[in-house]
Amino acid sequence: MTISWKRIHAIFMKDYKDFSRNLAVSLIIFLPPVLAAFYSRTGNGGSIETYYMVINMAFGMVAAFVQSCLIAEEKEKNTLRGLMLSPASTTEILIGKSSLSLVLTLLTIALSALFSNYRPANIGLIVLALFVSAIFYIALGTMVGLFAKTVMEASLYVTPIILLFSFGTMLPLLAEQYPALQATAYLPNIQLLEIGTKVERGGSFTDILPQLAVILAWGVVASFAAVSLYKKRLID
Amino acid sequence: MVLEFKQAEKRVHDSVLFPPFDLVLSAASVTAIQSSVNVREDLLGLLCGQGSLSHGELKWGEHTRSGFCFLEPGLYERLSVTEMLRFTRQLHSSSEPIASAMRQLHLEPIQHAKIKRLSYSEKKRVQLACLVLQNPSVFILEEPDQNIDLESRRIYLRLLQQLKEEKKTVLILTGNLESAVTAADHVYKLDDSGLHPVQLEQDVPDTATLLDSEETVTPVRFEKIPTKVNDKIVLFNPPEIDYIESSEGQTFLHIKGESFPCVFTLTDLENRLMPFGFFRCHRSYLVNLQKVREVITWTRNSYSLVLDDPTKTPIPLSKSKMTELKEMLGLKS
Numbered sequence: 001m002t003i004s005w006k007r008i009h010a011i012f013m014k015d016y017k018d019f020s021r022n023l024a025v026s027l028i029i030f031l032p033p034v035l036a037a038f039y040s041r042t043g044n045g046g047s048i049e050t051y052y053m054v055i056n057m058a059f060g061m062v063a064a065f066v067q068s069c070l071i072a073e074e075k076e077k078n079t080l081r082g083l084m085l086s087p088a089s090t091t092e093i094l095i096g097k098s099s100l101s102l103v104l105t106l107l108t109i110a111l112s113a114l115f116s117n118y119r120p121a122n123i124g125l126i127v128l129a130l131f132v133s134a135i136f137y138i139a140l141g142t143m144v145g146l147f148a149k150t151v152m153e154a155s156l157y158v159t160p161i162i163l164l165f166s167f168g169t170m171l172p173l174l175a176e177q178y179p180a181l182q183a184t185a186y187l188p189n190i191q192l193l194e195i196g197t198k199v200e201r202g203g204s205f206t207d208i209l210p211q212l213a214v215i216l217a218w219g220v221v222a223s224f225a226a227v228s229l230y231k232k233r234l235i236d
Numbered sequence: 237m238v239l240e241f242k243q244a245e246k247r248v249h250d251s252v253l254f255p256p257f258d259l260v261l262s263a264a265s266v267t268a269i270q271s272s273v274n275v276r277e278d279l280l281g282l283l284c285g286q287g288s289l290s291h292g293e294l295k296w297g298e299h300t301r302s303g304f305c306f307l308e309p310g311l312y313e314r315l316s317v318t319e320m321l322r323f324t325r326q327l328h329s330s331s332e333p334i335a336s337a338m339r340q341l342h343l344e345p346i347q348h349a350k351i352k353r354l355s356y357s358e359k360k361r362v363q364l365a366c367l368v369l370q371n372p373s374v375f376i377l378e379e380p381d382q383n384i385d386l387e388s389r390r391i392y393l394r395l396l397q398q399l400k401e402e403k404k405t406v407l408i409l410t411g412n413l414e415s416a417v418t419a420a421d422h423v424y425k426l427d428d429s430g431l432h433p434v435q436l437e438q439d440v441p442d443t444a445t446l447l448d449s450e451e452t453v454t455p456v457r458f459e460k461i462p463t464k465v466n467d468k469i470v471l472f473n474p475p476e477i478d479y480i481e482s483s484e485g486q487t488f489l490h491i492k493g494e495s496f497p498c499v500f501t502l503t504d505l506e507n508r509l510m511p512f513g514f515f516r517c518h519r520s521y522l523v524n525l526q527k528v529r530e531v532i533t534w535t536r537n538s539y540s541l542v543l544d545d546p547t548k549t550p551i552p553l554s555k556s557k558m559t560e561l562k563e564m565l566g567l568k569s
Contacts, residue, residue: 007326018315021314022314077312078310081306234286
């Protein structure tokens with residue numbers, strides 16, 4: 001199967017124009033950088049946990065929220081049917097629809113890191129880890145979008161996800177008190193925090209490989225679920 | 237052959253949606269199927285490749301590409317008309333020029349407007365322009381002229397004419413017989429009793445002889461037209477009647493937006509109502525000329541009469557009857 005980049009580009013440009021004119025959704029991408037600036041200026045920042053809380057919040061608010069709204073809006077406005085009936089394949093549509101969220105996510109995180117004065121010891125490894133995490137959150141957003149019927153519903157469903165993955169970064173602190181919470185150590189946001197900590201201590205690629213594999217596994221599972229949900233929606 | 241229904245049949249929960257029927261669509265033809273909403277949605281699902289027939293099959297010709305125009309506009313509301321068309325063109329890897337599609341649907345004056353600012357009729361035209369850009373071989377239109385203004389309707393009918401000249405196939409699915417008859421060359425009615433063709437062109441010599449007999453015989457006439465409503469017989473004065481429609485051998489009097497079944501055939505009624513200024517404008521329509529406000533020429537061969545009632549009901553007027561009407565009005569064609 002050949003992938004037409006022209007179609008993916010067309011979907012990306014369309015989404016970009018549509019998104020930039022949709023203030024209700026697009027304003028949220030400024031929240032994580034603003035929060036990052038606020039944290040660092042008030043003196044609460046500086047620890048690796050706060051850096052990653054903001055980054056994970058950016059994942060939840062931009063990757064998951066924006067993606068779910070983009071998909072849900074296609075459903076709400078009956079435009080998804082037009083896309084599905086077009087010659088574009090499932091892969092092309094899903095890549096095209098995810099590319100805007102991916103670009104926005106990485107941009108927001110870069111801005112947030114800049115404002116919170118987070119300078120990772122090894123930028124290459126961190127970018128790789130962020131990219132792999134982004135896949136998981138975008139797939140999650142796609143699922144929420146396909147599951148919801150309207151943008152309103154999607155933004156409601158995505159709220160617990162934002163909460164879990166952003167403030168959830170603090171969950172391991174509670175794990176000492178409630179042992180049941182130890183399982184949460186395998187959540188992708190906490191794995192990402194571990195990568196960040198290891199890289200700060202001068203860890204190499206092989207050091208972070210187990211964490212990266214866990215995040216990738218989350219991403220693959222979520223992507224498969226999103227694609228199968230999309231295929232199911234294709235039929236009805 | 238572009239598209240063929242072969243003994244297509246659909247049942248839902250033991251009730252028949254439509255019994256087996258055969259229908260072949262060929263190139264350069266405009267076909268309309270008039271049906272209920274349920275049947276229409278089912279047919280559309282079938283044509284989209286979703287849903288299935290209970291029996292029989294749907295066969296597409298080789299290299300047939302279908303394009304749909306659904307009742308729901310399905311446009312990106314924050315894009316401008318040009319951006320929407322450009323996106324459609326790229327998505328479908330089409331080589332059709334945007335400018336010509338825009339001209340065909342008269343979108344140039346609104347090309348930079350955001351779609352959410354357009355009226356419903358304009359959105360419909362943008363939707364049709366998107367379909368033209370896709371350049372499919374079969375155009376499948378769901379209720380294309382429902383709720384649209386006169387100007388858009390004229391543009392739409394002209395587009396159909398043009399598509400026919402380009403040897404395209406058009407399939408219209410609608411619930412409105414008038415819309416089907418005005419737009420299509422072949423009109424069918426599909427319901428739980430099957431697919432029935434609706435005759436379009438009337439045989440001219442037949443009516444000519446009727447007119448002759450009308451002049452020689454002067455029978456005694458009742459002035460009132462009886463209709464049956466729940467076993468009651470209601471009598472109407474001919475000038476009250478707006479128009480009479482014949483559907484599946486049953487005639488219906490339309491009076492102030494309501495319809496009443498009548499026992500007489502359309503030809504009987506035509507003979508009786510001729511002196512009251514009624515006119516057989518179409519094989520299945522008899523109209524009270526006193527109530528006609530406008531005669532609209534859509535294209536060279538399609539016309540409608542518009543009644544002088546609050547809803548401005550359009551009535552189809554067939555080509556051969558147009559000349560007759562002009563004579564009656566004292567206009568030289």
